[in-house]
Amino acid sequence: MATTPPVIQAKITSDPVKLPLAPLLVSVVVGVVVATAGVGGMICYLLRSGKVPIRVAGVAPVVPTAPLKTHMVALEPLLVNLADPSGSAFLRAGITLSIEDPAEDKGKETNAGEAKPSSKDADAALRDTALTVLGQQTSDQLLAANGKERLKAELKSALAEHNPTVKVADLFFTEFLVQR
Incomplete structure (x- = not known):
């Protein structure tokens, strides 16, 4: 007669796997800091290199005026x-x-040492x-x-x-x- 192989029953536990919270939190914070620094550095580089123009509103150009004679x-x-x-x-x-x-x-030229009468x-x-x-x-x-x-x-x-x-x-x- 043939015998049936014995059934091996594995005991399954219902306990969830606990991940350590501290290393996960540190890795998220480090990732956010690195991403922010990278984006900020790229923006700074683009602004300083002139590839992204900056418009300043409200600043009138300075027109040089001739000094009063x-x-x-x-x-x-x-x-x-x-x-x-x-x-x-x-x-x-x-x-x-x-x-x-x-x-x-004002239109006439005078000698630098000449005194005005x-x-x-x-x-x-x-x-x-x-x-x-x-x-x-x-x-x-x-x-x-x-x-x-x-x-x-x-x-x-x-x-x-x-x-x-x-x-x-x-x-x-x-x-x-x-x-x-």
């Missing part, structure tokens, strides 16, 4: 009694004005305006922290108002002495 007019030092209550304070100021050249002279009438009008503004100041106003800057602004506006034909571009004090 000016000449300097040095006024003789001015000695003025200040408007202090004591009546004994005075100011000695040397002023040099940077004056814009008239429009008709200034009329005596214009100098007298400039001196008169400066003396008027300086005489209204007090020593406390002039010796304040921003006293000279405030005085420059007042002088520029007064010169522009009283002498409209002379356009003062800037004003410099070459001498400034306040005596109380």
Whole structure:
């Protein structure tokens, strides 16, 4: 008689296989970092190489302008009694004005060392305006922290108002002495 082979029964367990969580999490984080660095590096390379143009909105191109042609007019030092209550304070100021050249002279070439002629009438009008503004100041106003800057602004506006034909571009004090 023939015998049947014995049946081998395998015992199947229903326990799920556990994967370690820490190495899986580390590998996902490393993969994301490497992918981000690769994409960022490629974008940076493309932008810097000029293969991808960048448009910047709102930036107007800088148009170079020719500097204003000016000449300097040095006024003789001015000695003025200040408007202090004591009546004994005075100011000695040397002023040099940077004056814009008239429009008709801008096209002409001048020698670099050649001084621009200034009329005596214009100098007298400039001196008169400066003396008027300086005489209204007090020593406390002039010796304040921003006293000279405030005085420059007042002088520029007064010169522009009283002498409209002379356009003062800037004003410099070459001498400034306040005596109380």
